[in-house]
Amino acid sequence: MTAKTREPQYQAALDIANDDGLTRLGLMTNQVWHDDPRRLAILLARYKFVAKMLSGAKNVLEVGCADAFGTRIVQQEVEWVTAVDFDPVFVADAEWRRRGRCRPPSTTCFADHFQPDSLIASTAPTRLT
Numbered sequence: 001m002t003a004k005t006r007e008p009q010y011q012a013a014l015d016i017a018n019d020d021g022l023t024r025l026g027l028m029t030n031q032v033w034h035d036d037p038r039r040l041a042i043l044l045a046r047y048k049f050v051a052k053m054l055s056g057a058k059n060v061l062e063v064g065c066a067d068a069f070g071t072r073i074v075q076q077e078v079e080w081v082t083a084v085d086f087d088p089v090f091v092a093d094a095e096w097r098r099r100g101r102c103r104p105p106s107t108t109c110f111a112d113h114f115q116p117d118s119l120i121a122s123t124a125p126t127r128l129t
Contacts, residue, residue, distance in 0.1 A: 026067025027093045064113055068094035079108040 004019065005011050025033055032040045047070035054060055055077040065071055065083035067090050075081045085091055 024097060026069040027090060028066040029069040044070055044073065047071070050074055051077040065094065066090050068098070075103060 003014060005014055029040065032043065051074045052077060053092075054074060057078045058080065059088050060078045062068070062071055062074070062081060062083040063085075065085045066087075068083040068085075071081055071083045071094075083094065085094075
């Protein structure tokens with residue numbers, strides 16, 4: 001038997017948790033949350049601002065994404081986001097959280113080790129963040 005919330009408008013939150021699990025903060029985002037939660041609000045507001053500026057772009061490159069937690073905000077407004085960072089620990093964390101969780105499926109986020117040769121070989125983004 002599945003648990004039900006007392007108020008039906010909140011059932012969707014429980015359904016997502018049951019179907020997809022709870023979303024985990026990224027490594028950097030977790031530290032920000034512990035050190036200064038207001039800073040997390042500012043960080044997400046910046047991503048929202050950038051997302052509106054890039055709305056409708058086909059390819060966006062985010063260099064120095066760290067855990068790429070805010071990248072999903074930009075992802076909602078563009079077709080494709082490539083998020084790169086030179087630290088493999090952050091890249092692995094971003095990839096772990098990304099797997100199967102990027103919505104809608106037509107937009108994808110990707111994190112990789114920053115290697116200039118791989119950027120030259122890939123499709124150049126229309127705008128940089």
